[in-house]
Amino acid sequence: MSHRAATKVFQGIEEEIATGQLKDGEKLDEASLAERFQVSRTPVREALLQLVGSGLATQIPKRGCFVKAPSFRDMIEMFEVMSELEGLCARLAARRISSQQIDRLKRTNQGCETAIASGDSDLYYDFNVDFHECIYEACGNSFLAQETRQLRRRLQSFRRLQLRVRGRMPQSLEEHHAIIEAIEAGDADTADEVSRQHVMIQGERFNDLLSHIDQMR
Amino acid sequence: MSHRAATKVFQGIEEEIATGQLKDGEKLDEASLAERFQVSRTPVREALLQLVGSGLATQIPKRGCFVKAPSFRDMIEMFEVMSELEGLCARLAARRISSQQIDRLKRTNQGCETAIASGDSDLYYDFNVDFHECIYEACGNSFLAQETRQLRRRLQSFRRLQLRVRGRMPQSLEEHHAIIEAIEAGDADTADEVSRQHVMIQGERFNDLLSHIDQMR
DNA sequence: GTTCAAATTATCGTATACAAAAATAAGATG
DNA sequence: CATCTTATTTTTGTATACGATAATTTGAAC
Numbered sequence: 001m002s003h004r005a006a007t008k009v010f011q012g013i014e015e016e017i018a019t020g021q022l023k024d025g026e027k028l029d030e031a032s033l034a035e036r037f038q039v040s041r042t043p044v045r046e047a048l049l050q051l052v053g054s055g056l057a058t059q060i061p062k063r064g065c066f067v068k069a070p071s072f073r074d075m076i077e078m079f080e081v082m083s084e085l086e087g088l089c090a091r092l093a094a095r096r097i098s099s100q101q102i103d104r105l106k107r108t109n110q111g112c113e114t115a116i117a118s119g120d121s122d123l124y125y126d127f128n129v130d131f132h133e134c135i136y137e138a139c140g141n142s143f144l145a146q147e148t149r150q151l152r153r154r155l156q157s158f159r160r161l162q163l164r165v166r167g168r169m170p171q172s173l174e175e176h177h178a179i180i181e182a183i184e185a186g187d188a189d190t191a192d193e194v195s196r197q198h199v200m201i202q203g204e205r206f207n208d209l210l211s212h213i214d215q216m217r
Numbered sequence: 218m219s220h221r222a223a224t225k226v227f228q229g230i231e232e233e234i235a236t237g238q239l240k241d242g243e244k245l246d247e248a249s250l251a252e253r254f255q256v257s258r259t260p261v262r263e264a265l266l267q268l269v270g271s272g273l274a275t276q277i278p279k280r281g282c283f284v285k286a287p288s289f290r291d292m293i294e295m296f297e298v299m300s301e302l303e304g305l306c307a308r309l310a311a312r313r314i315s316s317q318q319i320d321r322l323k324r325t326n327q328g329c330e331t332a333i334a335s336g337d338s339d340l341y342y343d344f345n346v347d348f349h350e351c352i353y354e355a356c357g358n359s360f361l362a363q364e365t366r367q368l369r370r371r372l373q374s375f376r377r378l379q380l381r382v383r384g385r386m387p388q389s390l391e392e393h394h395a396i397i398e399a400i401e402a403g404d405a406d407t408a409d410e411v412s413r414q415h416v417m418i419q420g421e422r423f424n425d426l427l428s429h430i431d432q433m434r
Numbered sequence: 435g436t437t438c439a440a441a442t443t444a445t446c447g448t449a450t451a452c453a454a455a456a457a458t459a460a461g462a463t464g
Numbered sequence: 465c466a467t468c469t470t471a472t473t474t475t476t477g478t479a480t481a482c483g484a485t486a487a488t489t490t491g492a493a494c
Contacts (some may be wrong), residue, residue, distance in 0.1 A: 040449045049263060053270035061219055077360035084305050143294035257479045279486055
């Protein structure tokens with residue numbers, strides 16, 4: 001983690017958008033942000049540029065920056081793409097994974113199991129990230145891996161809530177097993193299909209998700 | 218197009234990376250870039266941040282920015298993802314396209330035909346972009362559309378060369394017809410498959426492409 | 435001659451200053 | 465009283481200045 005002022009501002013604003021403190025359409029005033037984060041306008045501007053780059057804000061020339069919090073529709077759209085990317089990762093991993101990578105994948109998923117056993121959803125969350133990271137690395141396409149990681153990160157704060165939904169963790173784990181099985185068997189089609197579902201089931205549970213978001217707003 | 222100094226620097230560097238003037242690993246020195254583009258370091262730094270954001274440069278803290286020109290492997294990876302996204306666009310478009318959008322798609326492709334008839338590859342290129350833009354808009358997922366557009370833009374300078382490869386334009390047009398047919402018939406699977414091929418055939422012709430790139434370097 | 439340490443230099447990251455453009459307010463005219 | 469014009473103010477975009485940290489060079493000791 002960087003100690004740069006710019007990254008702190010970026011992550012700070014990102015967090016506030018995710019939690020709903022900063023609402024959609026709200027103006028991101030450079031001066032007041034600089035005041036709030038106790039830095040000058042320079043790092044604030046850098047942070048805003050990065051926000052625009054990652055799609056969390058829009059910039060109108062000579063008018064300023066505005067929060068672009070993802071709408072319900074936006075999130076459905078992102079999940080639709082996410083499931084496709086995740087599916088592609090699994091498909092490619094089924095063809096390209098090494099035996100060491102399979103071992104690591106299994107070990108990571110055992111971490112998920114122990115996390116569930118201890119009822120620690122934060123721990124499960126971390127192992128779950130690792131699990132998918134294993135697949136990204138095994139897909140043999142670092143560009144795809146990076147894109148998928150990025151999108152996952154963008155849906156991250158919402159997914160974290162998602163995993164806490166009752167009964168989701170064991171189900172998620174079952175899906176993991178199916179994914180591992182398909183990848184190990186080199187069954188690309190099944191790996192793709194199951195991974196797609198794994199993401200989309202979360203997408204279909206949007207009502208649960210929305211209630212959480214509404215609470216935050 | 219913006220008149221900002223920062224965007225001019227960004228596009229300038231982007232172009233120089235695409236053409237190979239700026240080689241992989243080369244240092245992007247803020248001072249000399251500012252000198253070269255006749256601006257101060259501030260807009261140069263903004264441009265570098267955007268370059269890093271779009272993956273064309275890497276930044277090592279307190280060490281500076283370095284060109285990250287896509288390698289042969291990188292481009293294969295990007296094509297692999299591109300074909301998937303393009304396929305998904307077509308798949309969704311087959312389910313969601315409106316009759317007006319179909320008409321526009323056909324008209325645009327007629328533009329492609331006349332461009333070929335007149336042997337104008339630049340004109341064909343523009344109509345080809347429009348053709349795919351029609352599909353992006355018809356897919357009903359603006360996030361997916363944006364991501365696909367972005368990746369297409371990144372492969373753009375290479376694709377432009379690609380289309381000039383002998384015999385590629387008529388073949389590309391044939392594929393367009395197949396795509397239109399599948400989308401109009403609402404045949405999502407075929408639309409997906411054909412679109413995937415449409416991109417991948419270009420990817421498979423990498424030897425032709427590479428010779429062009431080598432000439433530039 | 436080699437190696438390690440201190441001083442120097444260069445460059446990055448941030449702060450501040452300034453200029454240009456747009457939004458807002460004020461005033462004049464009908 | 466409404467509206468258009470003009471002045472003020474705010475804010476963006478760029479330039480410059482400064483401090484901190486890493487790279488480089490110089491010099492001394494072995």
